[in-house]
Amino acid sequence: MKNILITGTSTGVGFEAALLFAEHNYKVYATMRNLKKANTLQEEAKKRNLSIEILRLDVTDNDSILKAIDLIIAQDGKIDILLNNAGAGFAKTLEQTSQEEIDWVTDVNYTGVIRTTKAVLPFMREKKAGHIINVTSIGGLVGQPFNELYCGAKFAVEGFTEALASYISPTFNINFSLVEPGGITTEFMNNAVQKTQNENGELATGEYAPIFHKYLSGAQDRASNEELPMYQTGKQVAEVIFKVAETDTPPLRVRTSVWSENLGNLKTQLDPDGSKLLKQVQSYFL
Template sequence: MKKNILITGTSTGVGYEAALLFAKNDFKVYATMRNLDKSTPLKEAISADNLDIELLPLDVSDNESILKAVNTILEKDGKIDYLLNNAGAGFAKTLEQSTLEEIDWVTDVNYTGVVRTTKAVLPHMREARSGHIINVTSVGGLIGQPFNEAYCAAKFAVEGFTEALATYVSKAFNVKFSMVEPGGISTEFMTNAVSKTANDKGEFATGEYAPIFQKYLEGAQNRAEAGEASPYQTGKEVAEIILDLALSENPPLRIRTSKWAEDFTQLKTQADPDGSKVIAQIQATIN
């Protein structure tokens, strides 16, 4: 029987590319998205290559929607081998500029959604004594960055959540956990981030924050013009790393997706690049 995978956020970007790539590598793919009206490009790709992909509606902000999708898969296959928590949204504003509603939204989409889907799938993997949960986080889950405090906080939360589960669930129940930590991804994710960032005048930072934001942008532009490595990758490039991770017999807890991401996070990761040392240290206290 084929291995199967549930992927969230497959309408564009990494999720879209991962759905195609896993299907082309002999996985049964359950490609989910909040709004199936956005599934036309994926449907066309499925038809063109006769791919084993089934589309399901799943909104990571809606627990009933998650449970319905999970139960549909279990009724068809009796198992879920992999969960790829990919759905997320970018956001960059100062704390003062952000509304509490926006902060709640960023946290819900990027962190609580991961908790909901993991909570729905984990019992079945535990009972099967098999499974791999892969969470797409970010270098922003390791390094706080200007104007990204709400987004970074949500991704930091995913990092802590995943690491904590890995300390005791993996060894006891053979359920693996991994975090994929890209830099920027040049997909619709970035377009959506911009649309959520600007105020009604199209400004990204106002008042006393405006000159800081301008210097931040100028610095990024100067580094690009100087030929420094770009943080941006394509969704396909990141998806290829996710596939390699899924196929690995002993997948790491953490993996960055580019040299830029490795260099950017080195001060935080050099003592334990893949997270295995800290997991072993904590497991030693409970075994």
Template sequence: MKKNVLITGTSTGVGFDSAILFAQNGYKVYASMRNLKKADALKEKAESDHLDIHIIQLDVTDAQSISTAVQTIIDEDGKIDVLVNNAGAGFAKTTEDATEQEIKWVTDVNYHGVVFCTQAVLPYMRKQKSGQIISITSVGGLVGQPFNELYCGAKFAVEGYMEGLATYVSDAFNIKITCVEPGGIKTEFMNSAVSKTAVDGALASGEYLPIFQAYMAGIQKRAKEGEAQTYQTGTEVAEVLLDISKNENPPLRIRTSEWAEAFCRLKTQADPDGTKLVQQIRSSFL
């Protein structure tokens, strides 16, 4: 029986490209998305290329939706081999300017959704004594950045959650854990981030406005001058995910580009892939 993979957030971007790439490489893909009205492009690609892609509804902010999606896979296959926690959304706004609703939203989409999806698959992976959980975090999960503190906080939380989980489920139950840390990605994720950014001057106002304007100017400058180095395509990131899924001893964390590696070096140079730290924690506590 071929391996299956559940990928969240597959309507566009990295999730879309990953669903196609995994299917092209022999996986049975359960491509999940919150809104099935956005499934047409993936459905057409799957049909035209005869890919083993099954599109299912899953909203990472809805625990019942997650449970139903996982149960659908178990009922059909009796197992889940790989979970790719891809769904997420960018957000750039000062802490003062963010509303309570926005703070809860960015945390739910980027952190709580990862926890609840992982929680849903763990019992099956534990029973089968195998499995792999790959979570797309970000360089923002290692390095805090201006106006991204709420987004970075959620991604830092994912990194800590996965690191803690890896210290005991990997050895005991053969469940492999990896955090994938891209830099910029040329997908609709960027558009989503911009749409959630205080760009109209009404929110990023007062004393923050000059800092915010400098921040936006820097982003635009880097996009023009170093786009090839800074921003990857969704397919390039998907290729990293596929490689990890085939790795018998995958790293705890991995950056997806030379730019991302350099950006995080001060945080990662002592233990680039996180392996040493996990071993140290195991020896200290277990």
């Protein structure tokens, strides 16, 4: 039986992925920062008669990462798939962002991926098998207004993953994949906008306010577009992740919707799944 370690499973994509993989007979280690939020997943798993082991893992806390991985290795002796899903949205202008917020966005969305990846690699390398799937965003390919810090972190994950795949995959048979959703209909965007509010609940955008309100209005319009919807459900994104995990030769990158495919098309049309670029990099350097 294959096992999978998933980060950020209290809600959204991680929540749906944990259930989906369990339904397909994976041994699922569903992790979250705050175990007080575990009840919803536990109840849903029980309702569906699924076995899911829930562990505490905070991607900003290396000790919690190592403790969770040590437990999995002690029980199974391996980690087949790592799904780096944990992340947080952030929509705010750079000028109005504190250094504390900059550090937080980077830590949750980028450095956390580094920590978990570094922790599982020795075990995958020993087995010469494994698959690391990093959930980024179309914002990891295309910079977007008021998302410069979030996009910067996701761009970083993309480069990090491409670089690892260039030499670890052919040498140690460890696959790397980037899953790039557009918008997701979870509390993700609401949380991102809340970061922009001041203590009175007002949008703290100052001179940027007219542009920001136009941005929010456009997001609402895109959300209501039935012909080409921007937003997917967490379950829809989880289904794409599952297909990537089940593929014999998984892609380096994949968009999860027509909307995200269209937005990134100018950057991806010559090499949609990243395989050509990967081969080129390997031919240049190895």
